[in-house]
Amino acid sequence: MADFETDYLVIGAGAVGLAFVDTMLDEDPDCHITIVDMHDKPGGHWNDAYSFVALHQPSAFYGVNSMGFGDDVVDGYGPNKGLFPLANGAEISAYFSHLVNRRFLPSGRVSYHPLSEYLGKGKFKSILSGQETTVKIRRKTVDATFYKTSVPATHKRQYGVAEGTPIAIPGELPDLWMRGDDLPGHYVIVGAGKTAMDTGVWLLEAGVDPDAITWICPRDSWLINRRYTQPGPDFFEDVIANQIAQLKAAGASATGDEMFEKLGQDGYMLRIDESVKPEMFHYATISEGEVELLRKIKNVVRHGRVTSLEPGKMVFQNDTEEAVAKDALFIDCTATAVPFTEQRVHGPQFRGDTIVLQPLHVPLVTFSSALTAFLEANFEDDETKNKLGIPAPLTDTPNTYPLGMLTNFMNRGAWSQNPKISAWLSKARLDPTGTTVAKMMAEGDTRLAAMGGFQEAIAVGIPGLQRLAVAAREEHEDR
Template identity: 85%
Template sequence: METDYLVIGAGAVSLAFVDTLLDEDPDCHITMIDMHAKPGGHWNDAYSFVALHQPSAFYGVNSMGFGDNVVDDHGPNKGLFPLASGTEVSAYFSHLMNRRFLPSGRVSYHPLSEYLGSENGTGTFKSILSGKETSVKIRRKTVDGTFYKTSVPATHKRQYAVAEGTPLAIPGELPDLWMKADDLPGHYVIVGAGKTAMDSGVWLLEAGVDPDNISWIRPRDSWLINRTYTQPGEDFFEAVVQNQIAQLKAAAEAETGDEMFEILGRDGYMLRIDESAKPEMFHYATISEGEVALLRKIKNVIRHGRVTAIEPGKMIFAEAEETVPEDALFIDCTATAVPFTEERQHGPQFRGDMITLQPLHVPLVTLSAAISAFLEANFDDDDTKNALGTPSPLTDTPNTYPLGMLTNFMNRGAWSQNPKIAAWLSKVRLDPTGSTIRKLMAEGSPKLAVMGGFQEAIAVGIPGLQRLAVAARAEHQDR
């Protein structure tokens, strides 16, 4: 076997890279290796009621639209564009593989396969089911699409002890509770503070569980992006730009990242569930004001740090214990979508015969991957490619956020100054504002007036971000 690019992984990032590479380099051949049985990466393992945080309009791959343009008229997401369910995301990626990639004759796909490594221009992988090893000659490069190492409750290793006989479930098992209608839990305990825990809380409440029958172990509170300001299209364009301007002005005004988020929270651009608790975490989770209102109904919030052990009716922490009814069902939501503190191959994306896909515009990971493919196909040397695509660090606290935000703006500035990239980005579906600006400019829309405040915000915001990023870099590297 021979190929031009050997791509490790078939999750959203790898798929977005391959999709753009097919368009930008029409002569290349690509081989994809993945351990799952279907494309989509962690979406294959996610809980059944999982949904995108962001609108479908700028998720997925560039060549194939996703979702519709009908705004939700009910539920906690009312007034905003719908969020694709996990089932819809999985179907989308399967459709992409079966209707675009494979029929092209330029993509070889090997599911249920484990990558064993590359040496002297030859990559080797093994069938998980048969154990058969296969070698493939790599004419150009190996592409590592596994940098994010996304974890979900179904696949992660718990960091706390579970006593025998403790009622315990992962979120994906909650919809099966109807089969135990005669033996339902009298109480529910959500373990974890991230978006999975929030999704589980919303699910329980919408399913009719009394908020008083829910306890929530929340070691840290989180700042959350207000979904209102992440919407696509011209109807939301002014609000999206106002959010960007507000972030820049907050960076100029604040002395720390924490203070920057307080300013943004005061004006509604960032949200938090408990107004009385200082959020120490920011994982780029996006949420609607309707979801926040639901989650505030849960009053039994337990803040003793991370749980170390659970047993029937009891939770044990480093310096405290809490009790709940004996029949309480613990719901494990402690998986971290991205292991922010794990040591990985940080550094430039383009490294000779290896490409390590990393975020160029946090948190838009599929846009980042598409841009990486465009750089690979349209520029000749690694130095040029790396200068046009500096990886944005995946920060996880308010204080470290300015570091990622600054990198985003630096990359955006470089792209806007390069005519080739700028022209391409203006038509890219995955860019939340590019195609909208192009459309509004063609129409001469008065909505573009909101952009008048952007240059002024840049002038004061970038120095502010640079100042905050100095402290952010030290804190981030210590984590």
């Protein structure tokens, strides 16, 4: 016998699940929603992140549709100078707590169960007491755990660490001051992703000499230039120029690697070391100021993945060894925001009595989730909903990127032809261009002329993306 009933049971109170709930509350005024999550507060992996973590993208594109995030004043100092601010972990956690406590719960239509583990078939148990609760789900279960985001504080290291090896995770670095004079003489960043880059920037801004930093970089990465991802009319021409450049590069390239080389030449994509060809692309977004800082680190080790660490020594997968100072502090930055093995497990979002939230416009995961809720509330059958929201694969390399980009354009084309969705997009805060274009059209803004080159770019870009996507599918399937 059920303890209570609900229309939708949402597994996960991270950004993706909360964005879905937020839109459902607006689009279906009669529905009741239950949220089950293992953390003690809303926000998912943000609860576990290092203290100096910040969004890659401007705050304006993150969170939920109903509640603004950040402000419209650009940063006046630091490596993000001249660009819109990036919310830090504390600000993000506060935002989501405010959302749940001031909007969701007072509505009387949301039941929130933190510190609870979902067991399946409408059952969950309290992590602390073990008490089980059964819910009768009148409509659907919503799986908001597809991304399986991990951070250094929660992931399992994939390499050995000898006893006595000084090692920390990024979240422990701000507490080093408590050690007084007993500080490391050297720092070794382990990992190549955005967490490693954030850690490098933090160390440099904290005053660590670049020569006192070693960076173990298994794969170099292409990075999105944040200057071309900014919201609002003032950056509109740059945003459109970037989109046109990507289409033209796709049309003129034989591989994703070549496409990225072209974009890198024009500054739309960035890399830390101009002499190294990046093999990775995970949508990490960075400012030119951050890149300038990271280039100060000259001790970069490229021997592939590390297999073991011990005081003063690093061992790599090809049995290569590198020595560092005996008191060097290793900093584990090897967590993967979205494990690539999970990215492959795509399928339709709408599966009868289950919705599996996936990206419809990569990499905008909260926007995708809000749009999925809109589809659920406004269209009748799964076939229609799935045609309007085709999951786009996240990418691991430049060669797999065109498939995600092509899916974005296919979805956008379908949305533009649907009056219901078009009207919603024109008001959707999370859509990077919808509200901006609507505002500029209403004001007769002459900067809209930047869109004049779009048709020509699409004419050459879409066939190019289709060609590159064939190879991308093969590379995805091989992993």
